[in-house]
C-alpha cells in the first residue's frame with residue numbers, strides 16, 4: 001500500500017491531522033479499523049468513481065466519489081538536532097523509511113517555537129520550520145553515508161566499482177534506488193570521488209528530496225495571521241485546519257452533518273440536536289472552508305498521491321460489459337499506479353500469475369484491445385486477458 005508519513009516539530013498538529021485523516025465514516029472505509037496503532041493508520045484519497053458515467057451503480061462509492069486507502073504514519077516528536085540522536089531522534093527518523101512521500105506539517109500560525117513550545121500567535125516565522133525538517137532529514141542521511149564513506153572510497157579504487165550502485169545499496173532500506181542516486185548526482189553535479197563534506201551534504205539533501213518527496217501543509221491556518229500566511233505562500237503550501245477537519249468528521253460520524261472528506265462545505269442535518277456552542281464551532285469551520293476551499297486535509301492527501309507521487313487510478317474488471325469481477329461485484333477495486341504504467345504492469349499488480357500469463361487487455365469504455373506498450377490513463381477501466389486465472 002502507498003504510505004504517507006506525517007512529520008514536523010512537536011505541537012504543530014500532527015496527531016490532530018492523523019486522527020482526522022484516519023477517522024472514516026463506515027460508508028467510506030472498507031477497513032474495519034482505520035487506526036492500526038497509535039502511529040499507523042489508514043487514510044483515503046478521493047477520486048471520481050466511473051460507475052455513474054457508465055450507468056452501473058457500484059455500491060463502493062458515495063454519489064460518485066470513491067475513496068482509496070493509503071497508509072498513514074504519524075512520525076512524532078522530531079526536534080532540532082534529532083539527527084544527532086536528540087529527543088527520540090533516530091528511531092523516529094527511521095520511521096520515515098516506510099514512507100513513499102512525506103506530509104510536512106508546519107504551524108502556519110507561528111504559535112510554537114523551534115522546539116514546539118507554545119508562544120504568542122504570529123511570533124515564530126513558520127518558514128523556518130520548513131527548513132528545519134529538510135535539514136534534519138538530509139543530515140541524518142549524511143550521517144549514514146559518512147559512516148560508510150571511507151570504506152566506499154577504498155572500494156572505489158578498484159576498476160569496475162560503481163559508487164552510485166554502492167550508495168544505493170547503503171540506502172536500500174530506505175527505498176532508495178540506483179536511479180534516485182544517479183539523478184541526485186546529476187542534479188547536484190557532485191564528483192563523488194573527490195567530494196568534501198559540504199558537497200556530500202548537498203548531495204544528501206537532493207537525494208532526500210528525490211527519494212522522499214515532501215508536501216508542505218500549513219496547519220492551524222484557521223488562527224494564522226495574514227503575515228504568516230503571506231510568508232508561507234512563497235513556498236507552495238497547502239493551508240489546512242486539521243482541527244476543523246476532525247470536528248467535521250466527528251460530526252459526520254455522529255450524523256449531525258452531511259460531509260464527505262474533501263467537500264468544500266457541509267450541511268447540518270435538520271434534526272441534529274446541536275448546542276449553541278457546537279453550532280458556533282461548525283460555523284467557524286464553514287467560514288474557513290469558504291475562504292480556503294475546504295479544510296485542506298483531504299486536499300493534502302490527494303495532492304501528495306496524485307501530484308507529488310504522480311499516481312493514477314485504474315479499475316480492473318473481469319467482465320468488460322457488466323464491469324464486474326468473477327463474483328459479480330461491480331468495479332470492486334481501484335488501484336493506485338505510477339503514471340506510465342502499462343496493462344502488463346496492471347496484470348502484475350492484480351496478481352503475479354496473471355502478470356506472467358498476460359495476453360492482452362481491453363478498455364471497457366471502448367471495448368477495444370489496447371496495446372501492451374500503451375500507457376494507462378487515470379480512470380481507465382481495464383479487463384486483463386491472461387492464460388492463467
Ligand SMILES: Nc1nc2c(ncn2[C@@H]2O[C@H](COP(=O)(O)OP(=O)(O)OP(=O)(O)O)[C@@H](O)[C@H]2O)c(=O)[nH]1
Pocket residue numbers: 009010011012013014015016017076077078116219220221222223240241242243244
Ligand atoms: N487552531 C488550531 N489548532 C490546532 C490545529 N491542529 C492542532 N491544533 C492544536 O495544536 C495543539 C497540538 O496538536 P497535536 O495534534 O497534539 O500536535 P503534534 O504535532 O501531534 O504534537 P506532538 O505529539 O507533541 O508531536 C493541540 O492543542 C491542538 O488542538 C488546527 O488546525 N487549528
